[in-house]
Amino acid sequence: MSVTIKCTDIVKRFGDNTVIPGLNLEIKESEFFTLLGPSGCGKTTLLRMVAGFNSIEGGTISFNDKVINQIAPNKRNIGMVFQNYAIFPHMSVIKNVAYGLTTRNVSKAQTERRENHVLDKLTITPLRDRMPEHMSGGQQQRIALARAMVIEPDVLLMDEPLSNLDAKLRLEMREVIRDLQKSVGITTIYVTHDQEEAMAVSDRIAVMKDGVIQQIGTPRSIYHRPMNIFVANFIGSTNIISAVAGGRTVTVDGYRAEIPALASPLPEGTAVKLSVRPEELLLAGPDVPGIKGTVKSSTFLGNMTHYLVMLDAGDEIKIIQESSETDYLSPGDRVNLTINTDKVNVFSEDGAKNLTRGE
Amino acid sequence: MLRRRRQFDQWTVITLGIILVYIVFMIYPVLSLLLASLRDASTGAISLKHFQKFFSKSYYMKAVINSFKVSVSVTLCAVAVATPLAYIISTVRIRGSSWIRVFILISSMSAPFIGSYSWILLLGRNGYITNFFKNYLGIQTPTIYGLPGIVLVLTLALVPLVFSYVCGALKNTDKSLIEAARNLGSGNFKIIMTIVVPLIIPTILAAGILVFMKALSDFGTPSLIGEGFKTVPQLIYNEFLGDVAADNGFAAAISVMVVAFALLAFIIQRAISNHLAFSMSALYPLEPLPAYGIKNVLCHLYVYLYMLIALLPQICIWVTAFRKTKGLTFDEGYSLQSMKTAVSQMSVSIRNTLVFALSAAALIVLIAVLVSYSTVRRPNPLTNSLDVLTMTPYIVPGSILGIAFVSAFSRQPIKLTGTALIIIIVLAVKRMPYTVRSSTAILHNIPESLEEASLNLGASSMKTFARITMPLMKNGIISGAIMSILSIITELSSSIMLYTGRTQTMTIAIYAQIIRGNYGLASALSLILSVFTIALVFLVFKITGNKELSY
Numbered sequence: 019m020s021v022t023i024k025c026t027d028i029v030k031r032f033g034d035n036t037v038i039p040g041l042n043l044e045i046k047e048s049e050f051f052t053l054l055g056p057s058g059c060g061k062t063t064l065l066r067m068v069a070g071f072n073s074i075e076g077g078t079i080s081f082n083d084k085v086i087n088q089i090a091p092n093k094r095n096i097g098m099v100f101q102n103y104a105i106f107p108h109m110s111v112i113k114n115v116a117y118g119l120t121t122r123n124v125s126k127a128q129t130e131r132r133e134n135h136v137l138d139k140l141t142i143t144p145l146r147d148r149m150p151e152h153m154s155g156g157q158q159q160r161i162a163l164a165r166a167m168v169i170e171p172d173v174l175l176m177d178e179p180l181s182n183l184d185a186k187l188r189l190e191m192r193e194v195i196r197d198l199q200k201s202v203g204i205t206t207i208y209v210t211h212d213q214e215e216a217m218a219v220s221d222r223i224a225v226m227k228d229g230v231i232q233q234i235g236t237p238r239s240i241y242h243r244p245m246n247i248f249v250a251n252f253i254g255s256t257n258i259i260s261a262v263a264g265g266r267t268v269t270v271d272g273y274r275a276e277i278p279a280l281a282s283p284l285p286e287g288t289a290v291k292l293s294v295r296p297e298e299l300l301l302a303g304p305d306v307p308g309i310k311g312t313v314k315s316s317t318f319l320g321n322m323t324h325y326l327v328m329l330d331a332g333d334e335i336k337i338i339q340e341s342s343e344t345d346y347l348s349p350g351d352r353v354n355l356t357i358n359t360d361k362v363n364v365f366s367e368d369g370a371k372n373l374t375r376g377e
Numbered sequence: 378m379l380r381r382r383r384q385f386d387q388w389t390v391i392t393l394g395i396i397l398v399y400i401v402f403m404i405y406p407v408l409s410l411l412l413a414s415l416r417d418a419s420t421g422a423i424s425l426k427h428f429q430k431f432f433s434k435s436y437y438m439k440a441v442i443n444s445f446k447v448s449v450s451v452t453l454c455a456v457a458v459a460t461p462l463a464y465i466i467s468t469v470r471i472r473g474s475s476w477i478r479v480f481i482l483i484s485s486m487s488a489p490f491i492g493s494y495s496w497i498l499l500l501g502r503n504g505y506i507t508n509f510f511k512n513y514l515g516i517q518t519p520t521i522y523g524l525p526g527i528v529l530v531l532t533l534a535l536v537p538l539v540f541s542y543v544c545g546a547l548k549n550t551d552k553s554l555i556e557a558a559r560n561l562g563s564g565n566f567k568i569i570m571t572i573v574v575p576l577i578i579p580t581i582l583a584a585g586i587l588v589f590m591k592a593l594s595d596f597g598t599p600s601l602i603g604e605g606f607k608t609v610p611q612l613i614y615n616e617f618l619g620d621v622a623a624d625n626g627f628a629a630a631i632s633v634m635v636v637a638f639a640l641l642a643f644i645i646q647r648a649i650s651n652h653l654a655f656s657m658s659a660l661y662p663l664e665p666l667p668a669y670g671i672k673n674v675l676c677h678l679y680v681y682l683y684m685l686i687a688l689l690p691q692i693c694i695w696v697t698a699f700r701k702t703k704g705l706t707f708d709e710g711y712s713l714q715s716m717k718t719a720v721s722q723m724s725v726s727i728r729n730t731l732v733f734a735l736s737a738a739a740l741i742v743l744i745a746v747l748v749s750y751s752t753v754r755r756p757n758p759l760t761n762s763l764d765v766l767t768m769t770p771y772i773v774p775g776s777i778l779g780i781a782f783v784s785a786f787s788r789q790p791i792k793l794t795g796t797a798l799i800i801i802i803v804l805a806v807k808r809m810p811y812t813v814r815s816s817t818a819i820l821h822n823i824p825e826s827l828e829e830a831s832l833n834l835g836a837s838s839m840k841t842f843a844r845i846t847m848p849l850m851k852n853g854i855i856s857g858a859i860m861s862i863l864s865i866i867t868e869l870s871s872s873i874m875l876y877t878g879r880t881q882t883m884t885i886a887i888y889a890q891i892i893r894g895n896y897g898l899a900s901a902l903s904l905i906l907s908v909f910t911i912a913l914v915f916l917v918f919k920i921t922g923n924k925e926l927s928y
């Protein structure tokens with residue numbers, strides 16, 4: 019039932035505007051795969067090409083090695099959850115859910131069994147005969163999921179399914195979606211611009227920018243070893259610090275640090291960029307060797323305290339420290355920063371290449 | 378969006394089919410008319426003879442100038458009366474305003490020529506009001522015949538149209554715009570002139586061009602109340618169907634010039650509107666607020682005075698329908714005699730009206746829904762040309778459409794003259810633009826993702842259309858159909874060119890009875906028509922759940 023999806027050199031143009039200039043992608047069987055990127059980067063466009071609602075100007079999309087470019091959208095056996103849910107307003111919940119079954123020749127007994135199963139699974143059995151108007155976002159979301167899943171599709175597509183929900187429901191529904199996907203084992207493409215959501219639900223993530231995939235990997239590898247500065251910035255929060263490298267050492271404003279993870283020794287005097295997450299920086303007093311700076315502000319958030327530090331070299335740095343009752347800094351305090359060298363990423367000066375080894 | 382490359386499917390076939398229908402029933406008649414205008418009937422050669430004839434006599438030019446006078450005055454008057462009316466009703470709390478809206482609506486549904494006949498009953502040589510002033514006060518009222526009467530009648534007939542357009546625009550004007558202006562220190566008059574008027578100008582222009590076209594093409598009103606004041610539709614009618622020396626080629630030539638002129642007016646209006654266009658939607662629409670003191674009195678006075686004048690002809694007809702008659706003259710007292718005669722003698726035309734209206738409305742709805750779907754959901758050069766085709770009747774006045782049909786379908790290969798079908802088709806073609814516009818608006822409000830969801834769940838595009846799109850459009854479609862029926866049952870100018878004894882409709886019967894001087898019977902028939910109209914209006918209210926209609 020579950021399939022692999024393969025996109026080979028696919029191109030999308032709207033008139034003269036090339037939105038996707040040639041994209042390659044392979045999604046494994048039963049995988050929860052997420053397209054992540056800023057708004058306007060072409061995620062929806064790509065998803066709609068898979069669904070069959072957008073023409074494909076070049077390349078092929080295949081399910082299990084069968085090219086589907088020419089198959090009409092209603093013959094692709096894809097389940098899709100739309101951003102606005104697209105619940106048919108003139109049909110009851112059960113009619114909505116059963117709609118896809120009426121277009122397939124499913125026996126009556128089978129229909130009923132599947133309907134009940136999916137309603138039960140998404141806990142919307144009590145809504146069965148109600149009309150969808152005035153239902154909450156969460157309920158509509160469940161109906162949309164039920165309607166997409168009941169046809170036992172080969173592939174499930176979801177376009178920002180949580181973007182219309184409030185924060186609390188978003189957390190709840192992302193668990194529902196994740197559990198449903200795992201229990202059915204359906205190959206899923208999920209679109210979002212929210213990196214935290216992507217990391218929480220995905221097996222693998224493709225980070226996109228301007229129609230080009232920047233990196234594909236597990237949430238962990240993308241977070242810890244971003245392939246370029248765009249990804250490092252987009253996934254989580256990070257500080258970019260200019261440095262000079264030589265061999266496996268980098269120097270920032272007179273502070274030298276050994277970076278064991280560097281893939282190969284660098285020529286003396288190479289300009290590089292370091293990407294250091296706020297929690298990978300340690301604050302120390304002025305007597306410990308480190309990068310020199312001055313505390314600009316501090317924000318106490320209970321378990322954690324956020325600091326903004328102005329380096330003497332000019333960069334502004336975010337730091338997150340565990341709060342402690344006695345040990346806190348005030349604006350104006352002089353500090354030295356040291357870096358957790360295992361976790362730091364070193365990029366070429368233009369930010370296009372990560373010079374450290376991935377695990 | 379369903380913009381796929383390989384689009385040759387059922388929708389392409391449907392689009393091509395409807396284009397073919399329009400080629401046969403729109404392009405071909407108009408071309409025949411053009412050809413007729415350029416052909417010398419005696420020799421069969423192409424010539425400009427008819428056009429030369431037109432410019433050779435000032436008599437003909439006079440009719441054109443008269444038509445122009447009528448259209449311009451009516452447009453100005455209707456805008457001048459309707460805009461304040463709409464503004465007052467939208468912003469000031471008027472007692473009974475929801476009923477006033479309904480009355481305005483209903484008064485717009487009656488045929489203008491019935492209005493003119495009823496003004497003759499009121500203000501004509503032997504009218505109720507004229508006699509009252511003459512006998513009791515010794516005052517001679519000004520004559521209603523000629524230009525003033527035509528302008529009065531057509532203005533009253535077309536004010537509701539401008540009113541509904543302007544109300545629509547005001548509804549989309551956010552209250553905060555006015556509040557902002559007031560907050561910046563503007564007075565009421567300044568707000569109206571600097572904020573309200575500029576915001577509704579595009580709407581007024583759009584309504585104005587419609588009024589202009591309707592006034593230009595109206596045949597019945599000038600015929601009844603114009604007396605010596607001849608306008609173009611009469612000229613065409615006389616040259617075409619006249620007892621003395623009918624000249625089809627000449628009638629065609631005049632028609633061609635009128636259409637060219639209408640096209641020009643339409644293009645200018647479009648250009649101006651596009652230049653001014655902006656879209657508005659109001660979070661907090663304007664709402665009627667209570668006014669006090671002299672302002673309150675003046676506002677009520679304006680609205681009620683308009684109501685009185687608009688209702689007077691209706692009341693007059695209702696009363697006349699129940700007056701006792703002796704031959705062609707009225708007797709003292711009241712009776713049901715005219716009503717009985719109307720029902721017994723005119724049952725054929727009553728039946729014809731209903732059958733034609735229902736068939737035409739069915740045709741209109743079917744085609745309008747298909748056209749709007751294909752133009753909205755599948756925009757491509759083919760569907761765009763279809764959109765243009767269905768809109769052309771906007772600029773072809775009814776009487777001209779009528780004679781175009783006669784010149785195209787009075788001989789083989791397609792001989793339709795004298796049949797009911799030709800009237801049904803002409804009515805459908807003429808009404809189509811309005812219903813296509815309203816279906817298009819409905820479709821724009823249905824999220825496309827609903828249709829995509831259906832396709833995605835395995836339904837074919839036809840099944841999606843039938844199970845998702847159509848049911849969601851249902852209310853709009855039904856009210857569109859009823860609005861079509863409403864406008865068709867009061868239609869005169871094109872059907873009068875095409876009817877025969879067997880295909881006479883109520884409006885034609887009323888017109889014939891008025892010409893014959895049989896006022897009692899004409900009133901009784903008009904009353905029946907009004908009852909149909911009112912019943913249909915309330916039916917639309919019931920279906921749409923509010924007291925608003927779009928044209």
Ligand SMILES: Nc1ncnc2c1ncn2[C@@H]1O[C@H](COP(=O)(O)OP(=O)(O)O)[C@@H](O)[C@H]1O
Nearest residue numbers: 032037055056057058059060061062063064378
């Ligand atoms: N139907 C369309 N016609 C023209 N341009 C489009 C269309 N759909 C999307 N685009 C363009 O393609 C780009 C990517 O859009 P989209 O896929 O919706 O981005 P995302 O979903 O990542 O926010 C945008 O620049 C958008 O303007």
Ligand SMILES: [Mg+2]
Nearest residue numbers: 058061062063
């Ligand atoms: Mg999107």
